[in-house]
Amino acid sequence: MPLKLVTGNHAAGYALSAAAEANRGARGAACGIYPITPQTEIVEYVAKFPFTKTRVVPVESEHSAMAVSMGASLAGARAFTASSSNGIAYMVENIMVAGYYRLPIVMVAVNRTLGPPWNIWADQGDTLMLRDFPWLQFYCEDNQEVLDTTLLAFRLAEDRRILLPALVAMDAFILSHTQTGTSLPDQADVDRYVPELDLPHRMRHESPTTLGGLVWPDVAMSLRLEIDEAMERVDEVLGECRKAFIEQLGRDPGAAVQTFATEDAEQVLVVSGSIATTAREVVRRRREEGERLGLIKIKMFRPFPESAVREACRGAAKVAVLDRNYAAGIGGIFCQELRALFQGDRDGLVIQGYLTGLCGGDVTPAMIEDVIADLGGRVEAGKPVWMGMADGKGGNR
Amino acid sequence: MTALSGSPRDPSGTLGGPEAPAIPCTEECLLRPGNTNCGGCGMGVGLTMLGRALAEAGETCTLAIPACCGIVTAGAFPTTSYGVPTVATTFASAAAFASGIASIRDLNEETGQVICWAGDGGTYDIGIATLSAAAERDENIIYFCYDNEIYGNTGGQRSSATPPGARTTTTPLGKTEEKKDILAIMAAHRIPYAATLSIAHPEDFARKIHTALSISGMRFLLMHSPCPTGWKSEPSESVELVRQAVSSGLFLLYEVWGGRTYRMNLEPAWTDPAEYYRRQRRFGDDEIDLAATRRICRERFERLKVLAEEFPYEETRAEK
Ligand SMILES: Cc1ncc(C[n+]2csc(CCOP(=O)(O)OP(=O)(O)O)c2C)c(N)n1
Numbered sequence: 213m214p215l216k217l218v219t220g221n222h223a224a225g226y227a228l229s230a231a232a233e234a235n236r237g238a239r240g241a242a243c244g245i246y247p248i249t250p251q252t253e254i255v256e257y258v259a260k261f262p263f264t265k266t267r268v269v270p271v272e273s274e275h276s277a278m279a280v281s282m283g284a285s286l287a288g289a290r291a292f293t294a295s296s297s298n299g300i301a302y303m304v305e306n307i308m309v310a311g312y313y314r315l316p317i318v319m320v321a322v323n324r325t326l327g328p329p330w331n332i333w334a335d336q337g338d339t340l341m342l343r344d345f346p347w348l349q350f351y352c353e354d355n356q357e358v359l360d361t362t363l364l365a366f367r368l369a370e371d372r373r374i375l376l377p378a379l380v381a382m383d384a385f386i387l388s389h390t391q392t393g394t395s396l397p398d399q400a401d402v403d404r405y406v407p408e409l410d411l412p413h414r415m416r417h418e419s420p421t422t423l424g425g426l427v428w429p430d431v432a433m434s435l436r437l438e439i440d441e442a443m444e445r446v447d448e449v450l451g452e453c454r455k456a457f458i459e460q461l462g463r464d465p466g467a468a469v470q471t472f473a474t475e476d477a478e479q480v481l482v483v484s485g486s487i488a489t490t491a492r493e494v495v496r497r498r499r500e501e502g503e504r505l506g507l508i509k510i511k512m513f514r515p516f517p518e519s520a521v522r523e524a525c526r527g528a529a530k531v532a533v534l535d536r537n538y539a540a541g542i543g544g545i546f547c548q549e550l551r552a553l554f555q556g557d558r559d560g561l562v563i564q565g566y567l568t569g570l571c572g573g574d575v576t577p578a579m580i581e582d583v584i585a586d587l588g589g590r591v592e593a594g595k596p597v598w599m600g601m602a603d604g605k606g607g608n609r
Numbered sequence: 610m611t612a613l614s615g616s617p618r619d620p621s622g623t624l625g626g627p628e629a630p631a632i633p634c635t636e637e638c639l640l641r642p643g644n645t646n647c648g649g650c651g652m653g654v655g656l657t658m659l660g661r662a663l664a665e666a667g668e669t670c671t672l673a674i675p676a677c678c679g680i681v682t683a684g685a686f687p688t689t690s691y692g693v694p695t696v697a698t699t700f701a702s703a704a705a706f707a708s709g710i711a712s713i714r715d716l717n718e719e720t721g722q723v724i725c726w727a728g729d730g731g732t733y734d735i736g737i738a739t740l741s742a743a744a745e746r747d748e749n750i751i752y753f754c755y756d757n758e759i760y761g762n763t764g765g766q767r768s769s770a771t772p773p774g775a776r777t778t779t780t781p782l783g784k785t786e787e788k789k790d791i792l793a794i795m796a797a798h799r800i801p802y803a804a805t806l807s808i809a810h811p812e813d814f815a816r817k818i819h820t821a822l823s824i825s826g827m828r829f830l831l832m833h834s835p836c837p838t839g840w841k842s843e844p845s846e847s848v849e850l851v852r853q854a855v856s857s858g859l860f861l862l863y864e865v866w867g868g869r870t871y872r873m874n875l876e877p878a879w880t881d882p883a884e885y886y887r888r889q890r891r892f893g894d895d896e897i898d899l900a901a902t903r904r905i906c907r908e909r910f911e912r913l914k915v916l917a918e919e920f921p922y923e924e925t926r927a928e929k
């Protein structure tokens with residue numbers, strides 16, 4: 213298929229619209245939309261798409277955007293939205309509810325620094341804030357992955373074995389506003405790949421139910437367990453969705469965890485999002501110089517792909533985790549996940565956290581070289597290392 | 610991960626359980642017996658009247674209910690007092706949730722009203738931005754606010770619908786501010802229909818429901834809802850209290866079409882409001898300036914009457 217030059221936002225808007233259109237033979241689709249830099253182009257794309265059976269509702273806030281999408285979903289339609297940064301923070305209450313109502317809503321998020329200070333550049337703090345909600349979370353490396361993962365997210369989220377909302381994230385500007393060659397599938401291909409939705413618990417006049425009323429602890433607990441069981445099934449269903457994607461669209465949408473040269477690696481870099489492209493290039497170069505370095509890109513953050521990450525780190529003695537996010541008082545969030553994963557399992561493994569590119573800072577090849585140098589000199593892990601600070605602040609602590 | 614002890618699953622399944630037989634919309638189907646309302650709750654009476662009007666019109670509905678007594682009324686899972694599809698929305702979101710549901714109903718050319726059933730807190734306060742936006746978009750929903758002038762569900766705190774002088778747990782000395790004029794606010798959105806309702810005037814109540822059912826787009830209904838628990842009144846006097854509110858001119862019955870044409874439904878008898886205040890222990894003895902209250906009520910009525918005379922509803926219809 214020929215490539216077209218499009219931005220990450222365009223890719224997301226394209227995929228959301230095509231997936232919504234693909235449900236025209238069933239109950240249609242709807243979304244609440246509200247703009248925020250750098251997501252605005254996505255909702256503008258959706259607003260002008262010539263849908264057959266979709267209503268785009270331009271609401272007054274992100275909180276209502278998710279509420280409209282939830283109402284549509286409960287009425288049995290395909291539903292989606294998009295947001296970023298403070299918009300996500302404003303939406304939080306309803307983001308949570310979408311998960312607990314088991315509504316397969318797809319939300320594209322453009323990762324942007326939470327303010328204050330006012331800063332519109334890339335930082336994953338906005339979506340990682342949602343890490344304990346019942347949502348699937350994917351972090352994309354490039355525009356093709358944004359498009360493919362968004363389509364895949366509908367199929368995965370709407371699968372009866374899952375029925376959980378899904379979030380597809382991309383870095384602000386680095387992806388959202390940068391054009392790259394991207395393959396845009398035909399509507400017919402999307403129609404085939406994202407089947408029509410039949411939501412089992414949609415509201416029906418024939419069998420009225422009351423959703424969200426009082427539930428005693430024993431049953432409420434079992435609803436939580438059902439979420440946990442659905443999360444456990446994601447690996448398998450994701451595998452099926454990926455396989456079908458490859459077969460039908462002739463391209464790999466990417467695994468939950470993607471590795472580069474980890475087989476015999478002694479030191480491994482763990483990254484997510486657009487940093488992966490830069491880091492892979494540095495690792496490839498150093499490999500050519502004979503160094504036993506490897507790279508792990510974590511694309512799926514929720515559920516956390518425990519076994520794939522464990523397997524990819526098998527031969528490593530040291531791991532550097534590069535986080536473009538900061539959890540106050542503890543450090544990078546991916547780093548905490550890795551430490552929790554290996555705690556009591558491989559206590560000797562050195563897992564060092566690096567805060568790279570926070571608040572939209574550039575993550576350059578030189579910075580990644582610095583990370584590798586720092587990791588190489590370590591015998592044990594310490595506090596997170598702040599990289600790229602003005603005035604040389606931060607550094608080893 | 611596995612459960613440590615047997616988890617008590619609902620055998621019918623919380624997701625996609627077997628379909629129950631279809632329940633036609635009957636008078637009892639909106640609010641069934643066994644609901645958890647306090648004795649004398651006006652909201653329960655309002656729901657029953659709404660259910661009756663829907664049944665008469667051969668209509669069914671879906672309810673979107675924000676956090677309020679109205680959702681507590683459902684009782685505990687797996688039982689529910691509501692016989693129609695009902696969803697609990699977040700406190701601020703009823704109108705937006707309903708917009709989503711109604712959008713899909715309309716896309717699929719289906720019937721059935723989508724009704725928000727919300728308290729004054731979810732309407733005048735936390736939900737007002739969402740409601741205002743839904744009104745501005747002229748969403749095809751009925752928004753019903755039962756106004757008990759208090760946050761009942763959380764134990765009786767003030768709202769911006771609480772009248773001056775009323776003691777609540779957050780205005781222990783009595784509220785000093787006026788009550789918001791929510792009907793004027795909604796009418797100012799120029800929505801197709803806005804009306805006030807009283808359970809003490811059941812024929813007028815039913816007629817307005819039927820009017821709302823015959824119109825599409827955003828319809829806003831405001832019901833004065835007696836709340837013995839919050840008003841510290843006798844449950845048996847609930848209907849009498851709201852009757853006195855109407856007869857003394859404290860709560861005016863009127864309708865507004867498109868924010869442009871008006872109809873007054875009743876000229877108050879101008880009975881002494883003292884009795885209304887005396888029967889509710891939320892108002893302290895002799896703390897209300899009755900003369901001022903009477904004057905304010907008169908003024909409000911006169912102003913609306915002028916509008917209704919200058920811009921009567923019938924003429925607009927004749928023009929069409
Ligand atoms: C976001 C949020 N804030 C606060 C609450 C707590 N809360 C639940 S119901 C309620 C008051 C409801 O008052 P009203 O809308 O007047 O309905 P009523 O209880 O009087 O029927 C409050 C404050 C909540 N559920 N959600």
Ligand code: SF4
Pocket residue numbers: 645646647648649650651652678757761762835836837838839
């Ligand atoms: S607190 Fe008031 S509104 Fe709530 S159920 Fe009791 S009487 Fe009705």
Ligand SMILES: [Mg+2]
Pocket residue numbers: 728729730755756757758759760761
């Ligand atoms: Mg109230």
